[in-house]
Every structure is written in structure tokens, then in C-alpha cells.
Amino acid sequence: MSGWRDVLCGTLTADDVGRRLTLAGWADTRRDHGGLVFVDLRDHTGKVQLVVNPEHAPDAAATAHEIRNEFVLQAEGEVVRRAPEAVNPNLPTGEVEVQVETLRILSRSTPLPFQLDEEGVDEQLRLRYRWLDMRTPRMQRNLRVGHTAVAAIRRTMDELGFVDVWTPSMTRGTPEGARDFLVPVRLQPGRFFALAQSPQLFKQLCMVGGLDRYYQIATCWRDEDLRADRQFEFRQLDLEMAFVDRDDVLDVLEAAVVAATASAGRTPPPRPFPRLSFAEAMRRYGSDKPDLRFALEIEDATELTRDSSFGVFANAPVVRYLAAPRAFSRAELARLEEIAKEWGAKGLAYLVHDSSGELRSPIAKFLSDEELAAFRSEPGTTLVFAADTEETVTRVLGGLRTHLGRELELADPDADAFHWVLDFPLFEHDEDSGGWTFMHHPFTAAVPGEEDRIESDPGHVLGQHYDLIWNGWELGSGSIRIHQAEVQQAIFRVMGMSDEEQRDKFGFLLDALAMGAPPHGGFAMGLDRFLALLVGEPDIRQVIAFPKVSSGSDPLTGAPTPYPDAALKDLGIRLLPET
Ligand code: ASP
Numbered sequence: 001m002s003g004w005r006d007v008l009c010g011t012l013t014a015d016d017v018g019r020r021l022t023l024a025g026w027a028d029t030r031r032d033h034g035g036l037v038f039v040d041l042r043d044h045t046g047k048v049q050l051v052v053n054p055e056h057a058p059d060a061a062a063t064a065h066e067i068r069n070e071f072v073l074q075a076e077g078e079v080v081r082r083a084p085e086a087v088n089p090n091l092p093t094g095e096v097e098v099q100v101e102t103l104r105i106l107s108r109s110t111p112l113p114f115q116l117d118e119e120g121v122d123e124q125l126r127l128r129y130r131w132l133d134m135r136t137p138r139m140q141r142n143l144r145v146g147h148t149a150v151a152a153i154r155r156t157m158d159e160l161g162f163v164d165v166w167t168p169s170m171t172r173g174t175p176e177g178a179r180d181f182l183v184p185v186r187l188q189p190g191r192f193f194a195l196a197q198s199p200q201l202f203k204q205l206c207m208v209g210g211l212d213r214y215y216q217i218a219t220c221w222r223d224e225d226l227r228a229d230r231q232f233e234f235r236q237l238d239l240e241m242a243f244v245d246r247d248d249v250l251d252v253l254e255a256a257v258v259a260a261t262a263s264a265g266r267t268p269p270p271r272p273f274p275r276l277s278f279a280e281a282m283r284r285y286g287s288d289k290p291d292l293r294f295a296l297e298i299e300d301a302t303e304l305t306r307d308s309s310f311g312v313f314a315n316a317p318v319v320r321y322l323a324a325p326r327a328f329s330r331a332e333l334a335r336l337e338e339i340a341k342e343w344g345a346k347g348l349a350y351l352v353h354d355s356s357g358e359l360r361s362p363i364a365k366f367l368s369d370e371e372l373a374a375f376r377s378e379p380g381t382t383l384v385f386a387a388d389t390e391e392t393v394t395r396v397l398g399g400l401r402t403h404l405g406r407e408l409e410l411a412d413p414d415a416d417a418f419h420w421v422l423d424f425p426l427f428e429h430d431e432d433s434g435g436w437t438f439m440h441h442p443f444t445a446a447v448p449g450e451e452d453r454i455e456s457d458p459g460h461v462l463g464q465h466y467d468l469i470w471n472g473w474e475l476g477s478g479s480i481r482i483h484q485a486e487v488q489q490a491i492f493r494v495m496g497m498s499d500e501e502q503r504d505k506f507g508f509l510l511d512a513l514a515m516g517a518p519p520h521g522g523f524a525m526g527l528d529r530f531l532a533l534l535v536g537e538p539d540i541r542q543v544i545a546f547p548k549v550s551s552g553s554d555p556l557t558g559a560p561t562p563y564p565d566a567a568l569k570d571l572g573i574r575l576l577p578e579t
Contacts, residue, residue: 004074010046012093016079023048023098024074024106026135027067028116037064041073041098044140049088049097050075060103069115070132072107075100123541127555130546142543145264146531150217152263153237156256162215162239167202169219172505174200175441178222181232189572195221195233198524200441201509203240204481207520208512215239217527226550228539229473229529236476237530240522246464246480249521250420253468253478256525257418264534266416273468274419281421286398288424291472292417294410298322298397301385304374310366312349316387321375322397324404327354328382336384336400343399344392349385353377402472411471418470423447426454426463427494435496440465442491443509444479445521451487458494468525470533478523485513 001007005024007016025043032038037052050073054061060075067073077100088094113129114121116136126133133139157164170193173180180194196202198220206214218238224230237256241249250272258268274292281288284297298320305313313319328336328350337348352360357379364372375383384400386393405411426446430437436458438444446454447462454461464480482488488510492502502510528540541547548554568574 008045009041009043009048010092012048012079012096014081014095017081017096019079021079022074022076027069027071027073029069030067037061039064039067041075046092048093050100051097052100052103056099057101060100063103063105066105068109070109070112071105074104074106076102124549124555127547127549130556142535142537143545145535146543148263149260149531149534150527152259153256156259157215160213160252160255162213163211164216165206165211165214167199167216167218169196171196174198176200176222178224181221181223184571184573186570197222198236199238200443203238203522204443204520205512207240207242208515208517212242226548226552231528231540231544231547232552235527236524237527238524240520242518242520244521246466246521249478249523250466253523253525260530261534266534269416269418276419276421277423278421278425279423282394286394286401288421288467289469289472289474291402291405291411292419293412293415293471294405296322296324296401296405296410298401304371308371309368310363312387318390318393319385319387320393320397321383321385322401322404323377324382324384324408325380326382326408327352327380339403340386340396340400343396345386345388345396349387351375351383353379353381355380416471421467421469423462424465426461427458433496436494438495439463440477440479442495443481445482454490455494473529473533475530476523476525478521480521483513483517483519485510488513
């Protein structure tokens with residue numbers, strides 16, 4: 001191994017009995033028992049018990065008394081079999097222990113801010129002392145499984161002929177829908193690089209450059225509010241392929257996902273992953289990233305309620321409902337109504353079929369026999385309705401579906417639901433400008449045959465954009481790209497960009513597309529999201545070695561920090577007074 005140690009702590013077995021070995025690691029615990037001192041010595045492979053007997057090794061025993069948790073030790077001694085009553089079946093090394101002859105303290109530790117085996121340690125504290133937190137089995141597993149999965153992905157990409165190309169972090173703004181992080185430039189005060197929101201245009205240029213298949217585990221920077229699945233900086237498996245159609249790209253992603261899940265010891269999802277159009281996802285689940293581990297589909301009652309005596313139904317353009325498998329109490333319904341209102345509902349109509357099959361509902365008296373028969377459900381079911389425009393109904397029931405899925409624990413925690421969402425609209429209304437903006441990014445191609453309508457009817461053009469969803473988390477997005485300069489310009493025009501602005505911001509792309517650009521498409525999968533789901537963590541901070549917290553700071557280094565005026569002056573920056 002090395003001069004410091006002959007073996008790793010967690011690897012000793014009965015086969016090692018009789019060997020004289022040197023070990024090194026951290027003191028996990030120390031126990032004194034009538035003269036004997038027991039120390040559990042730990043490294044990343046596990047623990048082994050050291051026994052120090054003052055009669056055999058008086059110097060080592062004196063040293064052992066000084067040991068506190070998390071001291072770093074080196075011990076030399078003989079591996080012996082434990083007495084039968086002392087065997088610890090819960091420990092892989094539990095049949096043996098090391099009779100210490102010499103013991104050295106290599107490094108001491110101040111008293112710890114938290115114990116490594118303590119439950120529920122405040123996350124801010126864990127991150128402030130991340131080096132301690134990293135020694136816990138949880139973080140060791142997360143970071144190591146992360147490594148294994150990334151290695152499996154890299155192997156897959158290599159086998160499939162992808163070339164790993166490094167692209168710049170400091171670049172021009174890339175339109176991925178977030179704010180840019182800016183980097184001032186001392187040599188050109190007043191000018192800024194943007195940190196790449198993704199390598200999008202560089203990977204497209206790699207295709208124009210004839211690389212054929214590009215990939216990168218790319219770091220991306222986006223100035224957005226931090227959430228369970230968002231950090232300022234994150235990694236993605238970023239790829240691009242020339243001369244491909246949508247299904248070729250989906251195939252590669254599925255191969256990478258399957259390899260990575262298998263590498264982590266999970267049952268890989270069967271291929272091909274199910275596919276859903278955007279329209280269908282919105283209609284059936286009220287979301288473009290539905291969790292398909294549970295059914296709970298949105299049902300339509302628009303036709304049925306056209307002539308309803310219940311005016312709220314009859315007058316609404318669309319009436320839909322969810323049949324939740326529980327007879328909710330009044331208090332629970334009041335809470336659901338609050339949630340529905342947060343999603344834009346004016347109120348919440350409901351029908352409760354209680355456990356004896358009785359109907360409880362303030363609206364039942366307005367409904368016809370035909371309506372009541374159609375809404376008849378199993379005992380123990382509540383129908384919650386949304387009656388409004390299609391957009392509002394979709395949003396409200398989508399929000400309620402997600403909420404109910406969580407509240408009623410409808411998803412089987414051991415199930416895995418991967419699926420694709422396809423055929424997104426190319427544009428959506430931009431509330432700020434009143435015009436059109438891209439749904440994904442402005443480089444996505446229209447579905448073949450729809451190009452002619454890009455400028456005349458942008459709201460109805462479908463794009464060749466696809467999202468990958470795992471258990472309700474959007475893992476990533478991709479698209480077939482525009483490879484003709486004229487089409488790219490039409491898209492920019494729909495977004496309200498003048499020729500001048502197009503040249504100024506994207507002249508390099510338009511030039512490249514005008515010089516022999518092959519048809520191409522690609523994808524980016526958020527690695528941290530993928531890894532969090534892979535190891536069963538609720539947020540991506542648990543799979544990132546040094547993440548930021550939701551205020552946008554790093555509890556470990558204290559960044560971001562102010563800079564002295566002199567340093568800012570060099571960059572041509574003067575700060576506004578704080579407001
Ligand atoms: N650049 C896109 C993103 O980062 C992914 C892609 O279209 O390949 O979301």
C-alpha cells in the first residue's frame with residue numbers, strides 16, 4: 001500500500017489472523033474497559049477494532065488515553081481472532097481485532113461541532129464543517145456512487161464514439177432562460193464575460209466543425225433562486241450529435257442512464273422509456289414533468305356539465321377533476337382549497353364518497369342524476385373539481401395532483417418511472433414583452449413540415465424538443481437544432497430581434513450555420529439531479545461536495561465576500577450605495 005499503512009481498515013477478515021500489520025485512519029470511538037482501551041479505527045472502507053493492553057504495550061496504552069474522536073492514528077499490531085462472545089456480526093471486520101503494539105497520533109482534533117453519528121444535524125453546520133460531514137457514511141456513499149455513475153456514463157459515451165471536448169466557461173451570454181453571472185475583465189474595464197449557462201452554442205459549433213459526436217461533463221452557471229434541485233453552478237452530461245433524428249438522441253441518453261443506474265447497483269429501467277407528448281402530459285397530469293409512479297389522472301367532465309344546473313360548471317370553458325383515493329375531512333378540504341387557490345383557482349368544488357359510500361358535498365344538490373351517476377366512485381374517494389379556462393384548470397389540477405401524490409404517499413417509493421415528454425410548442429407568450437419567446441432555447445428546430453408557419457402562426461408550431469423525467473423531476477432537455485441560417489433568423493425575428501441585434505448577438509452562429517452546418521441535435525442531463533435521485537437524496541446539495549445554501553452563499557468559505565474598492569477600481573466598477 002504505502003509507508004503509512006499496509007491495509008485498509010474495513011477489509012480485515014479472519015483470513016488475516018496472525019498477520020502483523022500497520023493501519024492508519026480516524027478514531028471513530030474510544031472505550032476504556034478495565035485497563036484495556038478499545039479504539040474503532042475508521043477509513044473510507046469501514047472500521048476495525050484496535051485493542052491496547054497496558055501490560056503488553058505500556059507506551060501505546062499511554063498514547064491511547066490521549067485519543068479523542070477524530071484523531072488521526074497509526075497503529076501497528078497483530079490481527080487476532082475475537083473471543084466468540086466478542087464477535088460483532090454487524091461489522092464486516094467483526095470477527096477480528098488488532099492487538100496494538102505501537103500507536104502514534106498523527107494528527108489531533110479540536111472538540112467537534114457535531115458528532116459524526118448524530119442524527120438531524122443542522123445543514124448549515126454540516127456545510128460549514130463539510131470535511132467532517134464528508135466522513136459520514138452518507139456523504140461517502142453519495143460522493144462515491146456519484147463517481148461510479150459518472151464513470152459509467154463516460155465509458156458509455158466513449159464506447160458510442162463521443163469526443164470529450166472542453167468548452168469555455170467565460171463566454172457571451174447564452175440564452176437558457178436564466179440570468180447570467182458576469183465576470184468583469186481588468187484588461188477591458190466596463191466589459192464582461194458571462195459564465196456559460198450551458199455549452200449550447202459551442203457544442204453546435206463542434207458539429208459544424210465536423211466532430212460528429214461531442215460530449216462533456218460540463219459545469220453550467222445560472223443566476224436563479226436556489227431550490228432542492230437548483231444550485232448556481234451544476235454539472236450536466238452535455239452532448240451533441242450530427243446527422244441524427246430525435247430517436248437517435250433519445251437512444252444515447254437511455255443507454256447512458258441505464259449504464260449509470262446499473263453501476264449504482266439499481267435495477268435499470270426497461271428501454272425504451274415511455275413517451276408522452278407535451279399536450280398529453282398537460283391534459284392527463286397537468287404538468288410537463290409528471291411523476292408517473294402513480295396514476296391519479298385528470299378526468300374531463302366538460303361535455304357532461306354543459307347544461308348543468310350548477311352554474312360554476314355550466315359557465316366554465318373547461319371542467320375537470322381528480323378522484324383522490326381518500327374521503328377528506330372538512331379541514332383537509334379547506335387546506336386543499338387553499339392550495340388550489342395558490343395555483344389560481346377561485347374555489348374548490350368537491351364530492352366526497354365516504355367510507356360507507358355516503359355522498360358529502362355542498363354542490364350535490366345542484367347536480368343531475370346523470371352527473372351524479374358519472375361521478376359515482378368507490379367509497380373512500382374525493383372528487384376535486386376545477387372549472388375555468390383550460391390553462392387554469394390544468395395548472396390547478398396539476399398542482400393538486402403533485403400535492404396529493406405526496407400527501408397520500410401514492411408513489412411506491414421503490415418504483416422508478418423514467419419517461420420522455422415530446423413535442424413541446426416552439427414558442428410561448430412572453431408576459432414581459434407581450435410577444436413570443438422560446439419555450440426551450442431559440443436554437444430548437446420546428447417539427448418537420450411546420451417551418452413555414454414559424455412566422456405566420458408561431459403559437460401553433462411544435463418544436464423538436466424533448467425532456468427526460470424521472471419520478472417527477474426534470475432530468476434534462478434537448479432538441480433537434482436549426483441548421484439553416486435563414487430558419488434561425490426567422491426564429492429570432494419572431495422573438496422580436498432586429499437584423500442588427502441578431503448580427504450583434506449571434507453573428508458567429510449565423511456565419512457558422514451559413515458555412516455547411518450538418519443537421520444535428522443534442523441533449524443535456526442535469527447530473528446532480530440524476531445522482532440525487534440515484535442515491536435517494538431529497539435535494540442536490542447532498543451529492544455536491546461543496547454546495548451553496550438557499551441564500552446563495554457558501555457557509556464553508558463565507559463566499560461571496562466584498563472586495564476592496566481598489567480591486568473594483570481596476571475593473572472599472574463602482575458600487576451603488578446599499579438601498
Ligand atoms: N443547452 C440545453 C440546456 O442546458 C440542453 C440542450 O438543448 O442540449 O438545457
